[in-house]
Amino acid sequence: MTTIGTATGLTQGTRTKGGIGESTLRPDGTLKVTGEFAYASDLWHEDMLWGHTLRSTVAHADIRSIDIGEALAIPGVHAVLTYADLPTDTRHYGLEIQDTPVLAHGKVRYHGEPVAIIAADHPETARRAAAKILVDYAELPLITDESSATAPDAVLVHDNRQDHHSARVPHPNIVHRQPIVRGDAATAAERADVIVRGEYVFGMQDQAFLGPESGLAIPSDDGGVELHVATQWLHADRRQMAPVLGLPEAKVRMTLSGVGGAFGGREDLSMQIHACLLALHTGRPVKMVYNRFESFFGHVHRHPAKLSYEHGATRDGRLTHVKCRIVLDGGAYASSSPAVVGNAASLGIGPYVVDDVDIEVIALYTNNPPCGAMRGFGAVQACFAYEAQMDRVAAGLGLDPVEFRQLNAMEQGSLMPTGQRVESPAPVAELLRRIKARPLPPERQWEVAGAAADVRALPGGLSNTTHGEDVVRGVGYAVGIKNVGFSEGFDDYSTARVRMEAIAGEPVVTVHTAMAEVGQGGVTVHAQIARTELGVARVTIAPADTRVGSAGSTSASRQTYVTGGAIRHACENVRGQLLELGRRKFGSYHPAWATAELVLEGGRVVTDGGEVLAELVDVLGGETIEAELEWRHRPTEAFDPVTGQGNGHLQYSFAAHRAVVEVDTALGLVKVVELACAQDVGKALNPLSVVGQIQGGTTQGLGIAVMEEIIVDPVTAKVRNPSFTDYLIPTILDTPTIPVDMLELADDRAPYGLRGVGEAPTLSSTPAVLAAIREATGLALNRVPVRPEHLTGTTTSTNAGG
Structure with a gap:
């Protein structure tokens, strides 16, 4: 069941069917549930080759030699490339810090x-060839936790490190450090009647998207390359790829292919550069598709943490102070660790x-798997x-x-630990009131009068334990707070191109952005915005590619806010031209x-009194009206490196959960009955898409609570469970009832008053x-996880990832 509160301060839109506020259906929904949707792994070219990656079998070692002779001799092998074969002197990439080699050089980390x-x-020929490559490793001491990373004689994960964070960290094996100090916590502690201290461990979680990393690279006649790929940020991929390929960005043309989920795991590059290198080297299209085993090694994970x-x-129940120290394991390369540090610090007291x-x-830099963006960040x-501390x-x-x-x-007007004032509604107390007031599900639901017990409602489920x-x-x-949008002074913007024309006697609007549709439903919302602003029923969403300006990443709950804002901005321009x-x-x-009060509605120009002045097709005639515009949200600023003060975030979102569980105390099995x-x-x-986002985020939070964890061997730093056989994710039988209560309190500074939705429910469902x-x-x-x-x-279990 879903209930919706009252919206306030919203802009009134037109009454064209399928506009904002309606639960329009996804255009790709039926195709996905029937198995007809084309994902990146379905890409095909008649003369394509298959790419494959050889990966290190150890976690930290010098590479003494690489012998590719036997691999090259296998019939059907067209190329084997190592670091020495890269075409330019630029051989590293990275989202923020360019510390990741395209292929291992000198050592593996x-x-x-x-x-x-x-x-x-x-593909099997490529795999057989990889097995014939002989790599001579000389293993090195491992860095796996804070004590080994920051010891006086610690081995450096990265020698001669030089980046914009390196001068501000106490040790080279620390990627980034962010303190936040406000007031005097030590003095405030003297006023406390109760002081509670706690040590907590958070395991390494995988995004576990169902569509593995995949793409198709096609060499172009002009010496460039076209890449069709499942990603979260086309332009950031291109920015990192072009220097390594030795090409100007204009010759690296990117098109989004079908994406089978992302959750942050596609923000970093995986096979993009590799496929393009092979395509340019061979002059043939090259397709790369990871299997599930490869996927666990091919993308970053959620940072494990000690808190x-x-x-x-x-x-009388008033908090006097909070002190906290959080150590995140970033693994071998930086990825988005600096930004994750900023979020954990600025949102660290809730x-x-x-x-x-x-x-x-x-x-930290360690020899554990690299960690970066994942939902909730x-x-x-x-x-x-x-x-846990609040309880x-x-x-x-x-x-x-x-x-x-x-x-x-x-509440609205409160100060964050960073000194930033919360300027939009912050209904934390009301959200808690609502979930507490909700009726509890019946107890002992497995007992059905006059019938056999329904074991599905019991811990252990169909195993009948x-x-x-x-x-x-x-x-x-539990309740949580999450920022929306890129923060800390990042120039966060999006671009939209909107075109209106008359086709077959009907006004048609085409919306073109580079937004990555990864399952969040942007393709639906973009059409709704165009219908609302331009009063046209027929809206086409053009495929996302780099022929239009950047839309930024599909992450940080930002796309509806920023790309939606860009589409609205472009629509307003088109409307003015019309x-x-x-x-x-x-x-x-x-x-x-x-008058300026004219509106577009149902394919007509209408006065504010409802009088029809003209049909849009008559106004357009044979002309096409188009606008491509950037739209930025208001600026943020970097946190002070010493005090952490600063207006670092754009917007905040809030979610609260009530969990009802049944626990078999003899067997240690848990059944989550409800997560309201x-x-x-x-x-x-x-609204339908919003509920789906909330329920999806809630389910991922459930996963980390009771089952999901990448296990890293504490001795070898090797991943023990890189498969869905051993890395468990919730199935439909594990997913509880998830009633959603949506409160709509408009943020007057946001387009339509909206607030980013997708991440907040992932926070509070776990605790x-x-x-x-x-x-x-x-x-x-x-x-x-428990x-x-x-x-x-x-038994006692260990987790090197923590």
Whole structure:
């Protein structure tokens, strides 16, 4: 069930069917559920070769030699390339810090690093050739955690490091450090009647998208290359690729292919440069498709973390101070670790008012797998810890955990730890009230009168491990805060091209952006905006490519805000051009053409009183009206490197969850019965899509709570479980009922009052599940994911990723 609150302060749109506020269906939805949608892995070219990557079998080693002779001798092999074969002196890339080699040079820094690439006439031939490449490794000491990374005699993961963060970190194996200090936490602690300290561990999570990395590179007649690829940011890919390929950006032409999910895992390059290098070298199209095993090594993961917190509060329930230190394991290369550090620090105390804070967040270089962007981006790890702390402080004070949160909840006008004022609605207390007021699901649902027990409702499900004799219920609450959009002074903008013309006697609008549709539903929203602004029913969304300006990344819950804003901006320009054209053609026939109150509705020009002045096709005649414009949100600023103060974020989103779980205390099995969510979405441009985003984010939070973790061997730094057999993700049988309560409180500074939606529910769902399990079992449970042995005390497990 979904309930929607009242929207305030919103711009009134036209009444053209399929506009904003309606639950229009996705144009790709039916194709995806029937298996007819063309993903990147379905790409084909009649004379294409197949690319494959040879990856390191060790985590840290000098490369003594690489012998490719036997591989090249295999019939059907067209190319084997190593670092020595790269065409330019630019041989590294990176989103922010260019520290990642296209192919390993001199040494390998993590298990699975690319060492060589092969092109052959069949994928199995390419794999056989890779197996014939002989690499002589001399293994080196491993850096796997903070103690080994920052020891006085620590091996450096990157020698001679020089980047814009290196001068501000206390050790070269620290990628980035961000302190945030406001007030005097030490003095404030003296006023506390209760002080709670906690140590928490967050495991390494994989994005686990279903469509593996894939793309098709085609050499062009002008010496350039065309790449059709599943990605999150076409222009950032091109920016990193062109210097390595030795080409101007204009000769690297990118087109988005079908994307089978992303969640941050496609922000970094994977096969893009490799496929293009092979295509340019052989003069043939080259397709690369990772299998699931390769995919686990081919993209970054969510940072595992160790988090230390101290909360203090007075007897009447007011927070006095928060101290915290968060250590994120960034793995072998920087990726987006600096930005993840900034988010974890600035959002590290949650949506609460605390005047005195002392926060430090660092990210490490280690020989573990590289980590970077994943849905929630630093705020997820922090939310798990600070929400556990809020429950513990409430218990220490003898207060209801929800009421304690409401007592300290921020609201519009509150100050963040960075000193930034929250200028839009922040209904934290109201979201908590709503989820607490929701009726609880019936207890012992597996007991059906007069029928056999429904084992699906029990922990262990269809494995039929119990009939309920050791099962107890728990209920837990959590709330989180997430930023929307790129932060810390990043020039965040998007570009949209909108064209209106008459085709077959009907006005048609074409919207062209470089936005990566990765499943979030932008292709639906973009058409809705055009219908609303231009009053035209027929809207075509052109394929995303680099023939139009950048749309930025499909991440940070930003695309509806920024690319939606760009489309609206371009539509307004087209509308202005159209009305001026109409004034020139028909203005002398009706004085209403002189007013600025004319609207476009249902393919007509209409006065504010509803009088039809002209059909759009008559105004257009044979002309085409087009606008390509950039749109930027208001600027942010970098956090001060010493105090962390600064207006670093654009917008904040808030979500709260109540989890209801059943726990088999004998076997350590958990069944999440319900994960109710309340979230302020500002304005639901497509309510059905918004609910889907909230339910999807909630399910990913459930995954990290009870099952998802990449296990890294603490001795070898090798990944133990690179498959969906051993890396578990929630199935439909694990997914609980997820009722959504949408509150619409407009952000007056955002297009249509909207608020980014997709990430916030991933934050609070995890700690809500943990809180419910704690209530059911009485156990402290200071790490995620929770495994059966943590609930029964039968074994002790380790996780090098933490």
